[in-house]
Amino acid sequence: MASLYNTKIEELKGLGKKRAELLHKLGVYSVGQLLNYYPRTYEDWSQVTDICDIKNGETVCIMARLSSGVKSGYTKTGNFIAKAVVSDDSGSCELVFFNNPYIRTMLRQDVKYRFLGRATRTFNEVKLISPTFADEKDKNVIKPIYNLTAGLPNNVIVRAMKQAVEMLPEEINDPLPRELREKYKLCDLRFAIENIHFPSGSQALAKAKRRLVIEELLVLNLGLRRLKSIKRSENKNLVKTDYSNEFESLLSFKLTNAQKKAISDCVSDVMNPDITMNRLVQGDVGSGKTVVAGSLCYTIIKNGGQAAIMAPTEILAEQHYNSFKEILSNTNLRTALLTGSVKKSEKERIREGLEAGEIDLVIGTHALITDKTLFKNLALVVTDEQHRFGVSQRAKLLSKGNNPHLLVMSATPIPRTLGLIIFGDLDISIIDELPPGRQTIETFVIRSSKRARALGFIREEIKKGRQAYIVCPLVEEGEGDSELASAQEYAAELMLNYFTDIPVGILHGKMKPAEKERVMSDFSQNKLKILVATTVIEVGIDVPNATIMMIENAERFGLSQLHQLRGRVGRGSEKSWCILVSDSTTENSYERLKTMKTTTDGFKIADADLKLRGPGDFFGSRQHGLPELNISSLADTRNLETSQRIADYLLSDPNFMYDERYRALNAEITRLFRETGEETLN
Numbered sequence: 181m182a183s184l185y186n187t188k189i190e191e192l193k194g195l196g197k198k199r200a201e202l203l204h205k206l207g208v209y210s211v212g213q214l215l216n217y218y219p220r221t222y223e224d225w226s227q228v229t230d231i232c233d234i235k236n237g238e239t240v241c242i243m244a245r246l247s248s249g250v251k252s253g254y255t256k257t258g259n260f261i262a263k264a265v266v267s268d269d270s271g272s273c274e275l276v277f278f279n280n281p282y283i284r285t286m287l288r289q290d291v292k293y294r295f296l297g298r299a300t301r302t303f304n305e306v307k308l309i310s311p312t313f314a315d316e317k318d319k320n321v322i323k324p325i326y327n328l329t330a331g332l333p334n335n336v337i338v339r340a341m342k343q344a345v346e347m348l349p350e351e352i353n354d355p356l357p358r359e360l361r362e363k364y365k366l367c368d369l370r371f372a373i374e375n376i377h378f379p380s381g382s383q384a385l386a387k388a389k390r391r392l393v394i395e396e397l398l399v400l401n402l403g404l405r406r407l408k409s410i411k412r413s414e415n416k417n418l419v420k421t422d423y424s425n426e427f428e429s430l431l432s433f434k435l436t437n438a439q440k441k442a443i444s445d446c447v448s449d450v451m452n453p454d455i456t457m458n459r460l461v462q463g464d465v466g467s468g469k470t471v472v473a474g475s476l477c478y479t480i481i482k483n484g485g486q487a488a489i490m491a492p493t494e495i496l497a498e499q500h501y502n503s504f505k506e507i508l509s510n511t512n513l514r515t516a517l518l519t520g521s522v523k524k525s526e527k528e529r530i531r532e533g534l535e536a537g538e539i540d541l542v543i544g545t546h547a548l549i550t551d552k553t554l555f556k557n558l559a560l561v562v563t564d565e566q567h568r569f570g571v572s573q574r575a576k577l578l579s580k581g582n583n584p585h586l587l588v589m590s591a592t593p594i595p596r597t598l599g600l601i602i603f604g605d606l607d608i609s610i611i612d613e614l615p616p617g618r619q620t621i622e623t624f625v626i627r628s629s630k631r632a633r634a635l636g637f638i639r640e641e642i643k644k645g646r647q648a649y650i651v652c653p654l655v656e657e658g659e660g661d662s663e664l665a666s667a668q669e670y671a672a673e674l675m676l677n678y679f680t681d682i683p684v685g686i687l688h689g690k691m692k693p694a695e696k697e698r699v700m701s702d703f704s705q706n707k708l709k710i711l712v713a714t715t716v717i718e719v720g721i722d723v724p725n726a727t728i729m730m731i732e733n734a735e736r737f738g739l740s741q742l743h744q745l746r747g748r749v750g751r752g753s754e755k756s757w758c759i760l761v762s763d764s765t766t767e768n769s770y771e772r773l774k775t776m777k778t779t780t781d782g783f784k785i786a787d788a789d790l791k792l793r794g795p796g797d798f799f800g801s802r803q804h805g806l807p808e809l810n811i812s813s814l815a816d817t818r819n820l821e822t823s824q825r826i827a828d829y830l831l832s833d834p835n836f837m838y839d840e841r842y843r844a845l846n847a848e849i850t851r852l853f854r855e856t857g858e859e860t861l862n
């Protein structure tokens with residue numbers, strides 16, 4: 181097949197220069213590339229439905245006879261409209277065509293055709309809107325529909341594709357050799373290509389698709405793992421002694437098993453001479469990631485290195501600083517807090533201390549990564565809530581040491597299969613257990629007609645000394661600056677009509693960082709009782725006294741986002757509530773919200789979200805730089821898992837890369853990643 185990549189599409193018959201150029205616009209230059217241009221969807225003419233069985237909203241193919249002539253006229257808005265009635269043995273149905281004056285000459289009364297289109301059914305009236313049609317005797321085919329560009333009709337691509345498929349050589353060099361295909365029940369490449377374009381039936385199509393999807397995901401997996409192994413470098417900050425037990429004895433509680441496991445993963449990384457640690461610790465909100473980082477910092481420092489923890493906001497940095505100061509109060513470790521608002525003279529003193537090696541642990545914000553901050557012996561960098569930091573910021577902090585270890589902490593539960601992909605360059609530890617004795621958060625889903633009652637409930641809680649978050653109604657996309665207006669309007673409404681005597685703060689995306697910090701800090705000091713926010717509620721913020729999270733327009737959020745927001749409460753000893761307000765009329769989304777009532781496991785929620793909404797939510801916050809996928813989707817958990825199993829199997833042979841049988845597969849890996857600029861793979 182390799183030679184087809186060197187065969188220009190201009191060599192296909194009947195494809196003029198102009199149309200070849202249009203195909204170039206779609207990224208197709210060679211016959212090989214054309215064969216990889218898979219259909220967007222299919223028209224299935226092979227399954228004929230009886231008119232009486234048609235359901236509302238379905239796309240169906242019917243075989244029916246015109247029982248009337250075509251009647252035509254104009255709509256009130258001046259559009260040409262044509263209608264005809266057709267019937268089969270089970271019933272009759274109306275066809276409606278817009279702006280096609282030729283329909284009258286194309287369809288004849290009393291003749292039988294196949295029609296394919298989207299149906300609507302109201303009571304006993306069935307309509308097909310603008311169906312396509314074919315001769316009754318036309319073969320039972322599943323017809324490919326390609327993504328088109330202006331001037332390039334589908335049938336032109338179909339004709340070119342038919343020739344391209346004919347050009348496939350007798351012996352195709354299949355990147356998945358026979359024994360692998362047999363082991364994982366995958367069809368061969370020729371069958372896959374032929375049937376993805378011109379399926380011989382729906383089962384053949386499914387087989388073809390599965391094979392191509394798994395191959396693509398396999399190549400992605402193998403490529404990412406290769407990248408990971410290349411980026412590994414020798415351990416320049418080798419740790420000799422594990423001090424994690426000593427650290428645990430400083431704590432007022434016992435570590436959970438999941439925390440212990442994460443700590444031991446980290447420790448064995450930093451004690452391994454062959455690698456520099458590159459690890460992501462992922463755990464649900466409140467799972468206790470901070471002490472995991474603390475423990476590793478302790479071991480690093482006891483072995484003579486310095487450690488830095490970078491937090492996304494000043495408040496979080498302060499929070500961490502205070503809790504570490506307390507834990508470390510009976511030790512001789514020297515800690516410092518370095519944020520933008522630390523006094524200038526103090527900053528200078530801290531910087532001198534870091535450079536001289538007189539400070540062991542520094543916790544800070546972006547102030548840490550300015551050029552002025554230098555370290556004597558930075559051996560570990562911890563970043564909290566990683567998606568807030570760009571890769572370049574991480575790199576900048578890393579450059580301040582001699583190849584220091586990296587620990588990234590994230591509270592966004594990501595389905596395991598997806599984590600392997602998104603964080604291709606990091607090893608992952610998962611904390612899947614909460615410390616004992618946590619209050620469960622009670623979740624309610626209410627209609628907005630009950631809002632006043634909910635606000636009354638909030639008032640009661642505030643009377644008892646508690647605090648509340650209220651997430652504003654979301655603004656529809658494309659409404660521009662109205663986020664601000666709607667947040668302000670909503671807050672004003674609350675202040676004027678409900679909470680006239682209660683201090684309410686407001687937080688939105690248009691505020692400057694310093695302003696945000698001030699509002700957050702007032703809230704965490706209990707000066708503000710209610711925080712009205714758009715979705716920008718700072719990640720990781722820990723205000724144990726806040727016990728209510730009310731979210732407006734809850735149906736517009738992903739379940740994972742709702743889970744994150746809910747995690748802002750239930751952090752203290754008091755019982756907490758989450759109130760989801762939604763007037764959604766679709767039963768589906770209301771049901772979806774109700775699963776928030778029963779599920780508290782972030783990973784389960786993430787899995788559900790992935791299936792319902794696709795992987796966009798998980799990628800949104802991070803520039804992933806992954807190659808574009810042609811046929812597969814990262815939401816396809818089943819095939820993703822299979823591809824990961826195959827990758828494990830292949831990589832269990834250390835010589836996989838040099839195995840002659842896998843030359844084509846290895847070449848594909850190189851090709852896929854060349855487009856993302858990862859030259860290291862070549």
Ligand code: ADP
Nearest residue numbers: 433434435436464465466467468469470471615
């Ligand atoms: P997150 O994973 O969301 O960052 P934190 O590290 O902030 O969670 O921990 C949340 C709270 O739980 C903190 O107050 C912390 O002291 C406490 N905590 C952590 N681990 C344990 C444990 N094993 N037992 C009891 N409390 C714990």
Ligand code: MG
Nearest residue numbers: 469470564720
């Ligand atoms: Mg945290």
